[in-house]
Amino acid sequence: MIVAEKVYLKPITVDEAIRFAKKYAGSFRYIAGGTDVIVNKFQGNDASDCLIDITGIEELKKVIKDKKHIKIGSLVRLDDLKTHPEIRKLFPALLEAAHSVASPMLRKTATLGGNILCENRCMFYNQSEWWREAVGYCLKCDGEICIATGGKKNCFSKFVSDTAPVLIALNASLEIADGEKEYILPLEEIYSGDGMKPRLLGNSAIIKFINLPLAEEPSCVFKKLRPREAVDFTSLTTAVSKSIKGKIRIVLGGVDPKPILIEGMANEKDELIKQAIKKSRIVDNDTYSRPYRKEMISVFLEQSFEKLNPS
């Protein structure tokens, strides 16, 4: 045989999945929808021999409402979010964000959990093996330097989930299972900001539920910059929420290796926008230029504030 033994496993419980993960700890990948991982695999950016397909875990496909939260199973498909009246009623911005991901068919396979864990992207990284060899392998694929920045030693691959910015703006937290322990973490805390390894989760960790708190009833505005009205990954995603008490959470995607979170009060608009731009580490790794994306941050945020606080 010319290639290493490949394995495909379909656990039906979280525990089983984690057991498998431990067994194949050296070279495995969980896949939910798989729409992201499989393409990366084709391009040689994922060489794991073992795929653990978690789509058979029924428990993670539920949406549950308790007193404080709506708990969305991580395996709820993006397209299915809209079938839940509670989500539709309380979190329309999440539906908008989910609906802006990729194309209708992909949304019928891709899951909410998968989307928030979507691999960071860069035009020098999401390429075939031949291409990456020809360009001289960037940092993210075992090279020496970041090509997008012309030689920096950090990876600035961009964070491209569209749902995560909205979820963070809405104070979402995650229920995570990792071996024997289960814990809850604010969503924004799983992102490292390092494009090489953008997420801080343990290798075998599985997100079980995404919990959206009900108490604050924030309103939220979602926007996405992309050349076409379908299919495209984001070049800039903004989500701005405002709680009834006037607390603002601004979250940006597509402009940094992690989602950028800025918090403040509704009357601090200008200052918050300034901060948001300052915090974004945008590099030229996208179809839109760096200055344009930067400029659009303020345009999108101004428009979002306008919508939240109609003057």
Add this chain to the structure above:
Amino acid sequence: MQVLKLTVNGKSHEVIVSEHEMLSNVIREKIGLTGTKIGCAQGSCGACTVLVNNEPVLSCITPALRFENAMITTVEGLAENGELHKLQEKFVEKGAIQCGFCTPGMVITALDHVNKHPNTSVHDIKEALSGNVCRCTGYKKIIEAVAEYSKEVQSLKSKVKSPEKTNNKQQTTNGTVGVGRPYIEATKKVQGIADYADDYRFKGALHVKFVRSIYPHAKILDIDTSDALKLQGVRYIATGKELPITFGVLPLSQDETAMAIDKTRYAGEIVAAVAADTEELAAHACKHIKVKYKPLKEFLSIDASLNDIGTAEKIHDTTKFNNNIHKKAELRFGDQQQGLKDAEIVSKMDFEMIGINHGFTEPHASCAVWDENGLTMISATQVTHYLHRALAKTMEVPLSRVRVIKPYLGGGFGGKSDPFAHEIIVAYLARKTGKPVKVCLTREEVFLNNHGRHPSKMTIHLGANKDGTLKVLDADIAIDGGAYGSFGVVTSYYNGVLLQAPYKLNNFGFRTYRVYTNKPQCGAMRGHGAVNSRFAVESLIDDISHRIKMDPVELRMKNFLDSNTLTVGQYRITSNGSRESLQKVADQSDWKNKHGKMPTGHGYGVACGFFISGSALPIIWNELPQSVVHLKVDFDGRVLIASGANDIGQGSDTMLAIIVAEVLGISMDKTFVIAADTLITPVDFGSYSSRVTFMAGNAAKDAAENLRKEIADAVALRITNGDELRMKDLIEEINFSNNKVFSNDKTINLTWDEAIEILVAKRGAVNVSGKYISPKLGGDFKGAGAGLSPSYSFGACVAEVKVDTETGHVKILNVWGAHDCGKALNPLAVEGQLEGSWHMGIGQAISEEMVYYNGLLVNNNFLDYKIPTSLDTPDIHTHIIETMDPEGPFGAKETGEGAIHPVLPAIANAVYDAVGIRITKLPIKAEEVLRLLKEKKSKKEVAI
């Protein structure tokens, strides 16, 4: 390996699959249902969509093992017993199928949508189909088909009488010309049983993968294949030295070899080829081939290649000077310098257009077999004839030992019209190994093959009088040809010569430089050569009309050439529907009340176009007719139409049948078309330069007329018992209509079958031929042959756009288009061609571009190369203009390419109308719009 149980289209299967195998592979290769197509292998085009447990799934990116015991429905399983599902029927009836490659995925996606959303709307249908790429139709007819199907489903459910159903199924016996009808092969395509090049299966076939250069320009020092050859299952590895014979589509620039020999001229050029038992193994072996390079200075831009290169090495040592200029084309009529001095108003602009790719949905694929008959190649090609010649040349065998067959083809648009390296390599490997050899390119490789539209830089002067009369045009153009010649010499001329109409211009000149650069080569693409320069001229006209405060429609009307006239470069203009086209789009768009009258950010623009209807001169000079058609009729009464013309999804097979049926007065079901098989069909030069309807159509008409004569002679002879005088009179009286052969006085009153019985009596099957030879045209100066055509097409577009002044984003709301196609032989197909042209033009105008980084193509896939989705495509309003060309078959001329020209400048001119900025770079990028808006604002402030 694992056993997987599946039920596919109601039948259970147990298949052995490998752990990480995709569902698409299982369906196509293990179960043998090739209706499921692979267009991009990354989930961006939708061609692979199947239903799994009643949910649509992109089978090319979904592991098969996910679906143990699943119920799978592929396009082949939508209906039983050879029947069509109602939605499939709608696709056929509405002309929603052209090349048919996206059709299986499109039908499945649409069906799932309507099943789950019975009360869908047009917007929701667009939304639902936005992940399925169609490059042929502009989505319009697809959306219509789905919308009508959903309405019918609803009315059935509510038991309301279904809307009046048009019955296209009856075989009209009379007047086939001018009746809109689906393609003759549409049913096969919608069922997923039409075989494309990669759907053919050969016993023991080997698969090929390529090692490609990682440098844009480099000496090859060494290629070490020893490790790769040791792998079990690797059958042969070829390198460039084994295939030293050059080829190229034009005799003038045979500058390419199948693989790089001493040096590589672009990143992605093939350096070695592996034939192995499986595709996976061939790919694996490629990784074990070590190539040593010595990089050379690379030339990546037009400017770098125009300049003297000093001591660096040229891309091709055959070029004349110490630079990388491949071709200079220049023609001048009158004195442009003087003309520009004399003109009362001059507009001058610099333009810069980036390269774009055809983006057909079917990747290139070929298979080659050698046997006692020599080489047989099945290949996705637009031009079997030139491939035939190139294979004979490079394989060093007589033309009589090569057979090229074009199967169903998933779109071409110019991108399958050259002979390609991979075709020559598989032919060679098949001979070397004695086995059938197959190749199917990845989408990235398709982009590396390119041959797409040349990037260009232009400086153009247009001079006019204040009354709006155009006086002088001078164009200075440079185009980026990439590493090889392809059609480039023709492209160089077309950039200039095709500007001499549709407006009267007595003082006209141009100069084009085509340069070699170290990038994948550029070639012919829909609207070949003139799309970018047409954009420039129509923008200048718009500018002049604004400056002299004349309505741009009026200015154009004032300057149009008439019918039956010569241009300054001696093009013979016969039929000319410019005026009618422009009037139509102005009326339909309510131009007078809209242009210049909308609020800021909202605008209307107009432009016109002009194109050849077939090149009058062959690419390889010879005295063959441009096209020959054979007809055979035997005792069964069916007329076999044999033509070398390549149906690439544009409907040319159907066109041939329509013409023959019309001439013979028979129904379409008495015809049968066999096309583009160089052994069986007579030579046709192929599908390029919009020549097929005009040339193959005329040949078919000629053949049918000859057959009619044969039949009339035989029938008259029988009735008159050989009385020559009576015979002569009678022959003149014979009519062919309604499947009957009869004289007005009913002396003769035969059914078609009876007449054929008389024809074949004592003689057997009858074969007749027809041909088309272009008349001698043009002047006697050097370069006079470029752009000569027996006829020309004309057209116009109006576009309506909205410009977001905060983001710079341009949204196209409507396109009204009108195109003079002479006579629409098949109006349904003509509309489809027009809508597809406009859609492709919209793509180049707003989102498509080939972006390079150090000579490496960055956006080499359908995610990053932005073909407009159904949601990005505006409402398109289609108008066919008929002018009855005197030489076209039943008055017909081209329709596949010319329509693209006006749509791009119409959009840019609409942007001007909306926000007052002039677009000189394509695609129109939001950030460029924003930059221009700011520039305009600051100028205004300075002025204040």
